[in-house]
Amino acid sequence: MAATLAISLLGHVLFLKNQIPFPLVQFSRMPGGHSNSRAAKKRLDLLATIDTLTSHLHTTFLALSHSLALKGVVEVTGDGRKENQILTVGEPSHKPARAHIMFVIGPSVGAARARVLLTVDGLEVKACGARDYMLPASDEQTEEVEDEDSEEEDSDEGDADEYETEDDNDEGATDTDEDEQEEDGASETSSLPPSSRSPSPSESSVPSSPASVSRSSPAPKESLITTPVRAPLAPLRTTPRVQSAKLTPVNAPSPSYAEEQQTLRAAERLLSRTLANACAEEGGGMSAELAPAQTHLFLRAPRRFAHPAWIPRQNLVGTLDGLLDAFLAGGSTGKNAKRGIPTEGVWVGCKVNNVAGIDEAEGRRPDIDEREEIEEDEMIWWTWNGKIVGFSDW
Incomplete structure (x- = not known):
């Protein structure tokens, strides 16, 4: 909004001051071919x-x-070096400020x-890379998130135990089927007549029935039961999701692109109407017949302000x-105005x-002690490194 109004005002100033x-707007719509x-x-x-x-103003x-x-x-000094303590977004100090640009x-x-x-x-004050108007949530929300995490971990462990229990049941069913088959084989063997009445030398070493063989050697089954099908699931998170739950938006949702463009056009029309009404008053407003000259742009910003298109002066x-x-x-207008431009x-x-709570004379916030001010907070003027030259030929 500020950049759009600044460009719009510059266009009006150049036209009203006879620089173009x-x-x-009409210049951009004119055809390219000209005799001159x-x-x-x-x-x-x-x-x-x-x-x-x-593009630079945005x-x-x-x-x-x-x-x-x-x-x-x-x-402040920490570990032998100086660092800046960035204010948390959403604190009372992050309120709209006042910006000045001079043509x-x-x-x-x-x-x-x-x-x-x-x-x-009413310029929005926000540190780059900070979340938009995010405030810490209450402790109840943090506890709820931690409870949800613990419930998810318990459910994961329960699923793993249930999966292992199903595997054990399947193995038990397989063992039962094998036992039934062995018992059937033993009954068929007992119904056949013995081949010889004389005892065999190896009869004492051979078990009486195959069922006893399966019961006396359960080692393979124990190995299958004791060997887990998969490793137990590790906890998904070792720390609760407190960071994502602590930040909650408190500002209204951002408008769409169409709504934003409509707002900008309305602001431009309001500025044009205000300047037109001022020019219709006695004195002519901003209109003046000046010879074409160069137009300079100056911005008032702190020393820590950094932009490649602006040079400190x-x-x-x-x-x-x-x-x-x-x-x-x-004092620049009226009877008490000094001589000159x-x-x-x-x-x-x-x-x-006055939502910013800024001292109009000094440009300071009242909650900041003067003793705590640092050199980077000093307000100086910066000039744009571009060149705008007026002309009267068309």
């Missing part, structure tokens, strides 16, 4: 630059949100011909902070005012 002959090749080249360069800036606000999420974190038309900040400030009051902190403070105090601005806020 047509709005950006120089004007066509400028138009294509501008569209390519805006396209690059659009990642810029993500990096800004991450750097603001780490603001106020105190470095300066002119060769430099000191020789600016126009300044337009965009303030986004420490030498401009005093000047730009003074312009920002004057704009927030309402006024700072115009657009304020984009959320429905709930």
Whole structure:
């Protein structure tokens, strides 16, 4: 949302300040063939630059949100080295913050011909890689998950015992069938007449019936019974699933892509209508007849902010902070305005005012002690490394 509104405002500023002959939306819809090749080249360069800036702004606000999420974190010493303690997502400190981006038309900040400030009051603050608004669950849910794990392990062990019992029953049934066959053979043998009445020398060593042979040598059966069919099942988890049960979403489900695009279009239309109403008032609003010049972009972010498309400008902190403070105090317009180029601005806020709990003058959270502030929390200004040059040929 912040990136979309920033690009939309930049397009309006370039057109209202006479930096381009047509709005950006109309530029993208114009046919490519023109008689003047120089004007066509400028138009294509501008569209390519805006396209690059659009992609950069989406990642810029993500990096800004991450750097603001780490603001106020105190470095501690552990094992001989310093580490940052990342705040847990869902804590009260992770509330919407305020972001400032300034468009300066002119060769430099000191020789600016126009300044337009965009303030986004309600930027989502979230550390990159953290879960979205996940809070620890209660102890009851943890106990329930542990009970479910123990029940699953018991059921697995019960299945293994049942499987072994079925194998034993099958073996017992096989032994019974063998005994019945041996007894039938013994009865048939006893019904036949003896071949000789004289005792045989080896008769004493031979058992009287085959059944006694099967009963006197149960070693193979014991080996089959004692040998398990499969190894006992090991427990599936040595630790309970507490991590997956501790985190529960508390925020509303994310909207679909169509709903998100509809919301962005509605925000763009609202911004366009607001600027049109301002231009219709006395004074002309933001409209001004300026000669084509270069447009610079400046972003206020902490020192720990990291993005390849933005360059820190420490030498401009005093000047730009003074312009920002004057704009927030309402001194850049009206009777008390200083001589020079006024700072115009657009304020984009959320429905709930001051939800971030941020000091408007200093930009600090009230729950963070000043003694705990570190150098990386200092707010400085960064400039975009791209180049936007206006033109009047078409």
